[in-house]
Structures are given as structure tokens and as C-alpha cells.
Amino acid sequence: MDDTVKGTKLLKTKHLLGIKGMCREDLELILQTSESFKQVLDTPNKKVAALKGVTVVNMFFENSTRTKISFEMAEKRLSADVVNFAASSSSLKKGETLIDTAKNIEAMKIDMVVMRHSTPGAHKMLMDNLNSIIINAGDGAHEHPTQAILDLMSIVQKKPNLKGKRVTLVGDIVHSRVAMSNIHALKLYGAKVQVCGPSTLIPKDIEKMGVEVTYDLDEAIRNSDVMNILRIQLERHVGASFPSLREYHNYWGITNEKLARAKNDILILHPGPMNRGVEIDDDVADGDHQVILDQVLNGVASRMAILYLLSANIGGAK
Amino acid sequence: MKRMINNISLCEPLYKTLPKKVLIKNGTVIDPFSEKEYESDILISNGKIEKIAKNIKAEKGCEEIDAKGLFVSPGFFDMHVHLREPGYEQAENFVSGTNAAMAGGVTALAAMANTTPCVDNKFVYNDIKSRVKGLLVDVHQIPAVTIRREGKTIVEMTELVEAGAPAFSDDGSGIRSSETMKGALEYAKMFGTPILVHPEDHTFAEGVMNESLSSTELGMSYIPAIAESINVARDIEIARYVDGTVHFQHVSVKESIELVRKAKKEGLKVTCEVTPHHFSLTDDMVRTFSTDYKMNPPLRTQEDVDAVHKALKDGTIDAIATDHAPHPSEKKNVEFDFAPFGVLGLETMFSAGITYLVRKKKLSLMEFLKKITVNPRKILNLEADMIKKGKTAELVIFDKDKKWKVDRRKLNSLSINTCFHDDTHYGKVLYTINNGKIFKA
């Protein structure tokens, strides 16, 4: 397996802080490499020695079962040494600062840092202060680049040419790091990007990013080739700008009945974890159009690709 | 690193005693009070202006300053400063803060009350007054409007006005209760004293930056423009109702500016100020994630900056004031969400004005100087007619065209949180004179 990926080109980016600012060639290289790693995951051994001797630390300052497991799996499949560090963001406000924490861990000789943090731009601070390769596993509502890459991979597997295809992100756009990264990635692939949800969950001036906005789910269902259903954060919303989950489900929840008006080959994605019965119904989540479990497997494969490709810069990130 | 000077006693005043007689030769006097610009020498004797005339001959023992090619102007007034003393002396104190001021040509300033303890009674007020005596820079302490700036009970204004308070402000937060605001404006009306308002509706104040395309792309929590303008609208209504005098601090959005413009047309006693960062930078700067661009009100859009320029020109915005807000680097060098709001301003107020207003033809030099000399003094009912025989020599000598690079390590503040680090500025203050003292750059 190593041979299939060795000798490939290098990424232009040295870290993965966000999709914004990346070039299409980098994304293509990552997707291509991801497909190779996906084949590895289908072999009985499931493992390569690509990152032997490389130490990766997963720093998670927010709860995330799914992304953390996916990264950890990817790192172990690549034979990296893995260290996990979890704490709440609020501990950073009181105790040791992020920079001190990270520098301390780096002093123990690590090579790559995967971080989830509640503050947009926290990864830039790490990059400015460390020598390690930095990978963003989500920073507030800013970016979640590896999610966008695995989403893109899942879409391109079914629809290789995205040019002119309409991809709709449904739901909570304003609090979503997935939305921002997806928008940047999809636009690099020439897709038309649309966002759909209640007006209070659509952030200001998003149309200036070249994104179409609709509040009407039926319209979005009719004109979309792909729909990415974002998670409604149950604990966050109800209040001044969100009446109830009941109303949300009735007007923006994806049901099979509503999907009847969609194109035959519409693709349904969900980055997880799903709130069944809120943004997505059982019959859609388990139905014919969804690629939700493909996304999970692609997540491991693409994170392997990202770790592997970025590891070429170890020791020379700056 | 400068921040290591934690021991306040290490921080020495940068001024020297002014020689008995000083002759400023060959300068161009620019006087925003009379709106005149003329070639003249100025003779200072015992700290007072003795003579303003051409070709004054230097007497024996008279020290000469060659001001050829330089401007001589009244000292600048920054009506919005956080000196951090008492309570936060690791960020700034009276000596370091006034050092920064004089390096920026600021000979007088208004210090806000959000200190610990809060300046909400005569005893704290008088204590501060006695401790800022004898400095080159005149520190005008502004007491709070309400006890502990809690927005509930108004301070003993009569006593404080008698003790010398020129205005009141709860700056740092808005006054939530309309009833309290009405009471404060109505009470202060007895003395003709303005209430300086930090316009902010607290229900919108959860964010860290302006609500705009930038906050959308950055995924940051946001403060909408209306967080400010709603409060401006309310307080204009209250000022009209009680015939009070209100001054809006650091206006930043076009909507607030339009409200003030209308109120002025109506003849209401309403004035406002803008900060240098709000006339020179936009919220695009936040894309760098540097906490040196985290301030409250936040940096706004280009449209707002354009509205600020227009309002400076047409007089809707009366004054430029910095909202100088030092924070120690350990507080600022953290994640954007966790950093405190605020940036330095004293040392770059003048150069930012020259660079972003005068050189870009938004204001003439005279118009700009009015906003940092005459107007703030008028708003606070302080003497504004300054370049006259017999007056205290409160002067700045500057080179309008001198180019320099702002370097946070070279600033005189104890803190380094400038939003102009590495920016090329024009306009440099070479001498600052006041109270029989002189600062030389």
C-alpha cells in the first residue's frame, strides 16, 4: 500500500487550519489519496506503517466523540503514536493558557497536533507558537475542514462532476463550522451552493459569499442534487430566535414525504450526530438516498490521507 | 520586554522642567480656536506665553527651539482614556499613561471611572485628583454616573461637580435602565454637565466582533450595529425630553451617526466622538485573529468607516478620542473569545489622524486639530482658547510629514496592545509642553 501513496505530490498547505485559502489541487490530492487509504481499510490488516515514529496529539477542548474517534482511528491505522488530551475550553480561561499547555505537550516531542476548540482562530495561535503540524478538528463556528473533505469525498464518489450541481446545506448555518468549510470546498469544485433554514439560523451577508439563500425547504428539495443536513443543537436554540423543535421539524425536517418531490438521484448527507425526528426522519436517515455511513468510513480514510500528506512537512513546517 | 516593568516605581515621568525662558523660533502656529495659521515665534516665560510675534530676539539664557518647518499647536485633548489606576496598575498607571499621552502630544485627558475602586464618590475622586497633581498632563477624572457603574443609583453629582468633575460616565457599559438615564440627564442638567454615554444595549452584547460578512465567515459571535444605535436613539429621546446634555462615546456605526446628525439639526444638546481605530480600520482585520483588533464597540464595515469620514467632515462627529484601553499581554495573548476588549490609543491618535484623515484628504489639518483640541474641551466646558498672551503654555510642536513605523515595543504605555503595530504612520510629535514642563521626543 505504501507504494501507492509514496512518491505522490506534496500539498501546498503546510497545516490544515481551514478550507478557505486552499487550492483545488490540494483537495484533489487529498481525495485521491483518501481513496487509496479507503482500499487499505478494506484489507484484513487495515493498517499501514506510513506514520511509524510520528507522534500525534489529539487536543479536544470540546466534547466530540465522533471526530475524536475518527482521528484516533486514522492515526492508529497509520501506525502513529497517539496521545489524547481532553479538557473543557473554560478551563483555559481560568488555568494554564492554551499556548502554555500546547508548548508543554510539544516539549515532550510531538510532531502533529489535532485540535478541537471553541474559539475561531485558536489554531492560528498554535501555528504561530509551535513547530508541530496543526490540524483543525473544528474551531467554534468557523471551520471544520476535515468534515468538509469527507463530505466532498462522499459526494464525489456518487457525483464525480460537481460543476453546476446544486448542493444545499440545510439547518443551523449560523452556528455551524461544517457549513463554512463545506461552502469553501464545494465552491472550489464548481458546485452551486445553497443554504436553507429559518432566517434566524442564516448568518448575515452570507449571500456575499456567492451562496444562494432560501427559507423554503420544498423549493430546496426540488432544485438540489445534494443535501447536507446539519445538526440542530438541541440545547442551544429555543428562545428569542427559534420557537420550537416541533416547528423546526415540521418545516425544515427532512422526511420521505417531502423528499418525494426531489430529483431521483438526490444525495442526502448528515455530518452526525443525528437528531432523528428533528432535522431528519428515520426513513430518510436509513433510506436509499443517504450516504451517512459512507461518510463515516470516508472520514477515517480522508483523515488518514490528511495526516499522511501533511506529515511530509514534519520538522519543516515553518 | 517592556511589560516586565511590573514595578511601578521603575516607571519614571518622561518630562523635564521647562527652562525659565523658552523661545520657539520660526514655527507655523496653527490655532484651531481662532482657525488661524500663521508664521510666528512664541516666547514662553515661567511656563506662560509671554509673547507671540515674528522675529522675537532671544534674550540671554533663553533656550531656543528651532521649529522651522514644524507646526506649533495647542496641546491635544483625549477625552476618553482608561488609565487603569487604581486597580489595574500592571496594565497602566498615572505615570506610564501620561508618558504615553505626552509622547502623543496629549497634554490633557479625561480618565474613565471603571477602576477598582470605582470613582463614584468625592473621596475616591479627590484622592485621584491629589495624585495626578504636578504631572505634565492634566488628568481630568470623570466620575461614574451610577454607584459601582451598576446603572441603579446615581452618584452624588452636586458634590462631585463642586469638587471639579467636568462630566460623568459609566463607560465600559451602557446604562441599562431608561429610568436611570432619565434621572441622570435630568439631574446633571442643573450644572450643565454632560453625561458621556457608552452606547450599548446589553442584550446584544454577547459577541466578540461586528455582525457582518466577516463574522459569518469567521464563525465568530457578533455584536450587531443596532446594539449601539438603539441606545443612541433612546438617549437622544431622553435628552430631548428632559432637555439634558448627552455626549456619545466611540460611535462606530452609520445608524448612530445619522441619529446624532438629526438630533443636532433639531438643536438638541448632543455631541459625539469617534476613535482612531474606527476611522482607520474595518472588521476585515479580525480575519488575522489578532486580539489587537478586539475592541468594544468592535471594528465595523467600510460603509461605517465612510460614514464616519463624512460625519467628521460635516461636524456631526465633534471629537476624536482614543478609548485608550491598556491590557497586559498575558490577558491579550489568548484565544480571541477569551481576550478582553480594548486597544491602546494615546500615542497614535495624532499620527492616525494625519495618516488616515489628513493625508487621505478626509479632513484638513485644521479640521482634524479642532477635533483633538478645541472641541473636546468645549464639550467638557473647559477653557479652549489657548494660544494667547498670559495663558499657560500648553503646546505641541509637531512634524506633520515625518514618517515612522509604529512599534509596540517602543511605545511608552506599560501595555503593548496597539492595533497599529507595524503600520506606517505620518506625523510625529517632537515637543509637548504644559504646566511648566517639557517632553522631548
Ligand SMILES: [Zn+2]
Ligand atoms: Zn466605552
